[in-house]
Amino acid sequence: MAQAETPSASEIDRELTMSRAMVEAIAHEMREDEEVFVMGEDVADYGGIFDSTQGLLEEFGHDRIMDVPISETAFMGAGVGAAMQGMRPVCELMFADFFGVCMDQLYNNMAKTTYMSGGSVSVPMTLMTAVGGTYNDAAQHSQTLYGTFAHLPGMKVVVPSNAYDAKGLMHTAIRDNDPVVYMFHKRLMGLAWMPAPEGPKTGVPEERYEIPFGEADVKREGEDATIVTLGLHVHRALEAAEGLAEDGIDAEVIDLRTLVPLDTETVLESVRKTGRLIVVDEDYHSYGVSGELIARATEGALEDLEAVDRVTAPDTPIPYSRPLENEFQPSTDDIAAAVRSITQ
Template identity: 75%
Template sequence: MSDAAEPGSREVIDRELTMSRAMVEAIAHEMETDDEVFYMGEDVADYGGIFDSTQGLLEEFGRDRVMDVPISETAYLGAAVGAAQAGMRPIAELMFVDFFGVAMDQIYNQLAKNTYMSGGSVNVPLVLTAAVGGTYNDAAQHSQTLYGTFAHLPGMKVVVPSTAYDAKGLLHNAIRDDDPVVYLFHKRLMGIGWMPAPDGPKTPVPETDYTIPFGKADVKREGADVTVVTLGLHVHRALEAAESLAADGIDAEVIDLRTLVPLDVDTVVESVRKTGKLVVVDEDYRSFGLTGEIVASVADADLDALDAVERVAVPDVPIPYARPLEDEVIPGVEDVERAVREVR
C-alpha cells in the first residue's frame, strides 16, 4: 500500500476496486463537495466514457455537470480553460491522448501559460484527463502515451497512476489543485470487461477520501541489486519481471514514479546509491523522453553511484496496428528482464 493516508479500517481490507471505479469514486466525492466541479468530454455522459472513466456519474449529477461535447477538442478544451479561469474546477477528458494535437494551442499556450502570462492574476484549476497506451492493436493514432510531451512544457503537473489506490488519491489531489494537472490513465489498467487488466491494478481502496501528494514516488517492490524505474502499465510488467528474476537470485527494486511533474528524483537516487544499477522502463518513445531524463537526473545528482544503465522504451516509430509488430515495439516483461540482466 502507498504512503498516503491509510485509514486502517476493515474497508481497506475487504473492498477492492478497479482503477476506473476508484477514479469515478474520487470524481463523485469532489462533485458532491464542490458545486464548481464538473466533467466534460466525448461520450462521457450517456456512454460513461469508453474506458469507464465516468460510469454512473450522469445518473448521479445530471447533464449540467456531466457533459457530452461535440467532436471538437479545440472548442471544448478552450471552454474548459475559460471556465477554470472564471473560478470553476472543470475536468476535461480527451478520449485518446493522441487527440491533443488538434487542441495544442489550448493546452500548450493557454492551459499551461495563462497563470504566468497574467502575472498570477488568474489560476487555471483544470484537470485534463486522457487515456494513454497501446497493447490492444489500435494503431498509431490511438496508442501513444506521450507523457514526455506534457512534462516537457512548464506549467502543467503530470500524473500517471498505476493502481486503483493511487488513482483515487492522485485524482482527489488533482481536482483540488489550483494549477493545471494532466492526469493520464492507461487503458489496460482500467479494469473494463473488454480489455482485461493484468494482476495488480485492482487494489484495496478506502471509501473515505484521501490524497496522495504529487512528486512522491512509491517503491512498489524493495530490492538490493538493481533499481527499475517506471510508471503506469509498466509498473506491473516490471513487478512481474522482478518476480521472475528473483528465482535466479536477482533482487530488483521497482519504483513507480506516479508523477512526472513534479518528479521525485530523490527516491530514485537513494535507490541507485543502494543498488548501483539503473533500468528505466517506459511506454513512451525512447528519444527525448522519460528514460533519458531519469538517467540524466541521477547522473547530475550522483554520477559516482551509477555503475550501469539500461533504457527500455518504444523505438522511434509509429505504434503499429498489427499485433506482432505492436508487441515487438512496446516493452514486455521479457524486455525488462533482459535489461536487468544486462546491468547485473
C-alpha cells in the same frame, strides 16, 4: 485526510477497479463542490469509452456531466475559460494522441495563463486522458506521450498504476489550483473487453484521501538493480523482478506516480544503494522520460552509478498488427533481459 493517515491498499478489504476508483473520486468532489463538472466526448450517456465517467450522469445530470461536439479545440478552450472563472472542470481528452488538435488551448492557454498573469489568474483544470497501447488501435490511438506533457512547463502530470493511487491522485488533481494532466492507461482500467494484468485492482478506502504529487512509491525493495517506471509497466516490472529473484537477482521497483513534480530523490536513494538503473517507459526512446531520469541519476549519483540501461518503445509510429505491436511494446522479458545485462 493526509496520506500518512490512510491505510495502505493491502490493508483494505474493499477492492475496486481503477475506473471505479476514478469515478468515486470525481463523484465525491462533485458532491463537495458544485463548481466541479465533467465535459468530454461520450462522457455522459456512454459513461466514457474506458468507463472513466460511468454512472456520473445518473447522479449529476447533463448540466454537470456534458457530452460535447467532436471539437477538442472548442471544448478544451471552454474548460480553460471555465477554470479561469473559478470553476474546476474535469475535461476528458478521449485519447492523448488527440492533443495536437487542441494544443494551442492546452499549452498557450491552460499551461501558461497563471505565469503570464503574474499569478493573478489560476487555472484549476484537470485534463483526463487515456494513454497506451496493447489493444491494436494503431498509431493515432495508442501513444503514451507522458514526456510530451512533462516537457512543457505549467502542467502537472499524473500517471496512476492502480486503483488506490488512481483515487487519491484524482482527489489531489481536482483540488489543485494549477492545471493537471491525469493520464490513465487503458489496459489498467478493469474493462471486461480489455482485461487488466494482475495488480491494478486494489483495496480502496470509501472516504476521501489525497496522494501528494511528487512522491514516488517503492513497490518492491531490492539490492542489485533499480527499475524505475510508471503506468502499465509498473506491473510488468514487478513480474520481471519476481522472475529475476528466482535467479538470485534482487531488483527494486519504483513507481513514479507523477512526472511533474518528479520525485528525483527517491530514485537517487535507490541508485545509491543498488548502483544500477533501468528505466522502463512505454513512451518513445528519444528525448523523453527515460533520458531525463538517466540524466538526473548521473547528475545526482554519478559516483555510485555502475551501469544504466533503458527499455522503451522504438522511435516509430505504433503498428496496428498485433504481432508487430507486441514487438513494439516493452515486455516483461525485455525488462528482465535489461536487468540481467547490467548485473552479470
